[in-house]
Amino acid sequence: MTPGRRLRLERLSVLAGVVLGALLLGLWHPGERGDFWQGIEGRLLDARFLVRGPLPAPQQVAIVAFDDAAIERPASFPPSRSTLSAVVSDAWQAGARVLALDFLLVDARPDDPVLAAALARGTAILGVAEAASGASQGVLRPRGGPSLVTGPEPQSPLPALGPGPVLQAAADLAHVTVAHGPDGLLRRLRPVLAVSASQGVVQLPGLAVAAVSAQAGPTRVSTHADGVGGRLEIGPITVPLDLRGTVPLDYYGPAGSIRTYSAASVTQADLRGKIVFMGATATGFGDRHATPFDPTMPGVEVHATFAANLLTGRLLRRDAAAWGASVLLGLLAAVAGCAAAGLSSTLAATAATAVAALAMAASLQVAFSAGWWLDATTVSMCLVLGAGASAAAQRFQQRRRATNLARYQSPALVETLATDADALRDRPPQPAVVVFVDVVGFTPHAERAGPERTYAFLAAFTRQVEQAADRCGGMIADFAGDGALIVFGVPEPGADDVERALRFIEQLDAAVLEAPDWPGLGLRFSAHAGPVQLGVLGGDHHRRVAVSGDVVNTASRLQESARASNASLALSGAFVAAAPNARRWAEQRGLAKLAPQQLRGRATLEEVWVGVLGRSGPAETR
Numbered sequence: 001m002t003p004g005r006r007l008r009l010e011r012l013s014v015l016a017g018v019v020l021g022a023l024l025l026g027l028w029h030p031g032e033r034g035d036f037w038q039g040i041e042g043r044l045l046d047a048r049f050l051v052r053g054p055l056p057a058p059q060q061v062a063i064v065a066f067d068d069a070a071i072e073r074p075a076s077f078p079p080s081r082s083t084l085s086a087v088v089s090d091a092w093q094a095g096a097r098v099l100a101l102d103f104l105l106v107d108a109r110p111d112d113p114v115l116a117a118a119l120a121r122g123t124a125i126l127g128v129a130e131a132a133s134g135a136s137q138g139v140l141r142p143r144g145g146p147s148l149v150t151g152p153e154p155q156s157p158l159p160a161l162g163p164g165p166v167l168q169a170a171a172d173l174a175h176v177t178v179a180h181g182p183d184g185l186l187r188r189l190r191p192v193l194a195v196s197a198s199q200g201v202v203q204l205p206g207l208a209v210a211a212v213s214a215q216a217g218p219t220r221v222s223t224h225a226d227g228v229g230g231r232l233e234i235g236p237i238t239v240p241l242d243l244r245g246t247v248p249l250d251y252y253g254p255a256g257s258i259r260t261y262s263a264a265s266v267t268q269a270d271l272r273g274k275i276v277f278m279g280a281t282a283t284g285f286g287d288r289h290a291t292p293f294d295p296t297m298p299g300v301e302v303h304a305t306f307a308a309n310l311l312t313g314r315l316l317r318r319d320a321a322a323w324g325a326s327v328l329l330g331l332l333a334a335v336a337g338c339a340a341a342g343l344s345s346t347l348a349a350t351a352a353t354a355v356a357a358l359a360m361a362a363s364l365q366v367a368f369s370a371g372w373w374l375d376a377t378t379v380s381m382c383l384v385l386g387a388g389a390s391a392a393a394q395r396f397q398q399r400r401r402a403t404n405l406a407r408y409q410s411p412a413l414v415e416t417l418a419t420d421a422d423a424l425r426d427r428p429p430q431p432a433v434v435v436f437v438d439v440v441g442f443t444p445h446a447e448r449a450g451p452e453r454t455y456a457f458l459a460a461f462t463r464q465v466e467q468a469a470d471r472c473g474g475m476i477a478d479f480a481g482d483g484a485l486i487v488f489g490v491p492e493p494g495a496d497d498v499e500r501a502l503r504f505i506e507q508l509d510a511a512v513l514e515a516p517d518w519p520g521l522g523l524r525f526s527a528h529a530g531p532v533q534l535g536v537l538g539g540d541h542h543r544r545v546a547v548s549g550d551v552v553n554t555a556s557r558l559q560e561s562a563r564a565s566n567a568s569l570a571l572s573g574a575f576v577a578a579a580p581n582a583r584r585w586a587e588q589r590g591l592a593k594l595a596p597q598q599l600r601g602r603a604t605l606e607e608v609w610v611g612v613l614g615r616s617g618p619a620e621t622r
Contacts, residue, residue, distance in 0.1 A: 011342065026328075026382070039183040046292035064087065066278075090266035090267050094266055099122060104163075105164070106163065128140065128161065128176065131158060133159075137159045138159075143171075154203075160195035177190070188244070191246070192206065208307035209310070212310045213234050237313070243318065255298060281300065336359065337383040340352035430534065432531075432532040434528050442521065445457070473494075477547045502585055533547070533548050557599040558570040561594070568611075573608065586609050
């Protein structure tokens with residue numbers, strides 16, 4: 001397999017893994033899993049609201065608020081039923097078509113008939129909330145509500161807190177219970193709620209659903225048998241439920257975005273033909289909720305927002321179709337991230353990944369503006385998955401290339417060269433020890449063995465040289481046919497360079513002679529010590545590390561002295577004098593000190609020690 005094809009297959013494998021991982025992430029749908037991920041998705045949705053900004057609210061819905069100005073008149077708060085009845089009457093007089101009261105009027109009061117009479121003048125709806133488990137069950141007699149609710153049987157519904165019989169007889173009932181997200185923000189409302197009453201389980205519409213139903217027509221709520229998703233129908237209005245059977249809210253802005261009138265001046269309000277929600281917004285009133293635009297939006301405006309969404313069809317879609325769209329966008333994000341992070345240039349990969357992230361964010365924002373709440377958590381995680389996997393694969397390929405290329409260079413210099421291409425520039429000469437090793441009788445052996453066996457022999461020889469050099473801390477400067485140049489003391493010289501060179505000679509000689517597949521050829525060593533120049537030779541596209549200087553040339557010429565003396569080792573006088581133990585080592589192994597020699601090509605004489613290594617025997621017998 002060619003390197004290019006292998007690289008393409010690796011990239012395709014990474015892409016396939018990314019696509020599979022993104023698909024699994026999309027099916028898992030993290031934005032709906034667990035409090036942590038739901039909280040992240042909620043914050044990402046809030047960001048989309050803030051980027052979009054506030055919108056003008058529709059005029060079909062209004063709020064009559066018991067604000068700070070309105071509660072200055074009653075002697076206590078909440079207002080009495082008589083006070084409520086006066087405001088309700090004023091609202092009817094101002095032209096309200098439907099009145100939905102976000103009040104829990106649970107205690108019977110002497111003035112209930114007064115309020116009941118006011119409510120009965122038009123279509124009015126009173127709020128019911130869930131009570132604590134174990135509370136007493138009252139009687140609920142809703143006059144309207146959903147005409148039909150289909151789906152799984154409700155599990156253990158809670159008791160209800162509802163108004164007394166007098167008020168129930170004058171108005172319809174709807175639930176005002178809300179459920180916040182894991183991060184405390186209110187983003188969804190339940191269109192219908194099952195509560196337990198004395199006569200059994202009662203299905204109550206939400207306050208906004210009941211109000212819109214009174215104007216638009218009968219309501220039908222159908223949920224799937226598995227409790228996931230469903231549909232809300234109010235006359236001609238059809239709304240897909242999200243995967244929890246709730247409806248996400250599309251907020252128009254902070255508190256006050258929906259036209260609000262004070263209860264103190266209802267007579268001056270224009271409520272003609274409008275659905276009017278009545279509730280408390282006074283300072284210190286506890287019915288407030290955190291929303292994407294406002295940390296303290298009154299509960300009455302939350303219900304009014306839902307009603308406005310239903311009337312205008314401006315709703316956030318978070319159903320199975322939105323789930324599928326999230327999966328598709330997640331797959332695109334994963335592929336885009338994989339392609340962007342896979343660019344060879346780090347700067348280009350970073351810029352392309354940033355562009356891919358911006359494109360995904362823009363896609364999420366466009367979908368949001370069109371009423372689709374896509375799972376930004378899924379899309380973001382897919383993008384990170386694609387970019388991360390591609391970057392990791394790119395890093396792995398770069399490390400593999402570096403490792404492969406490093407094999408062609410001494411490990412002692414790999415990090416230096418990898419860090420700085422000009423790391424060896426302008427280095428001053430430094431002391432070093434240079435060792436040449438050559439295979440005796442290689443030429444006739446190669447002639448007999450042929451190319452294939454000769455290659456196998458050289459591979460075994462160079463492997464033995466590498467192992468001995470690594471153990472002794474030497475740098476292999478060059479392999480040339482059956483010879484090798486090993487340098488000790490680079491890149492930094494050491495006090496024991498001579499001793500390490502002698503260990504290398506001993507270990508390599510012993511290793512090749514003990515190797516079972518060694519063909520019986522001998523080795524010839526020569527060594528010299530002195531100043532060398534370490535640097536990089538070559539042009540712009542092909543370079544190699546080189547050790548140069550007279551020391552290298554002298555060590556090479558010492559091979560001739562060893563050959564002329566029928567020896568397997570030749571050491572220069574400078575080498576023997578470079579370390580206290582070198583002379584003792586030479587004497588113990590029977591090396592002879594020759595008279596100063598005229599080495600070929602050199603003008604000066606060189607003192608030479610020659611001899612036969614203990615394991616090698618005379619060089620001419622090999």
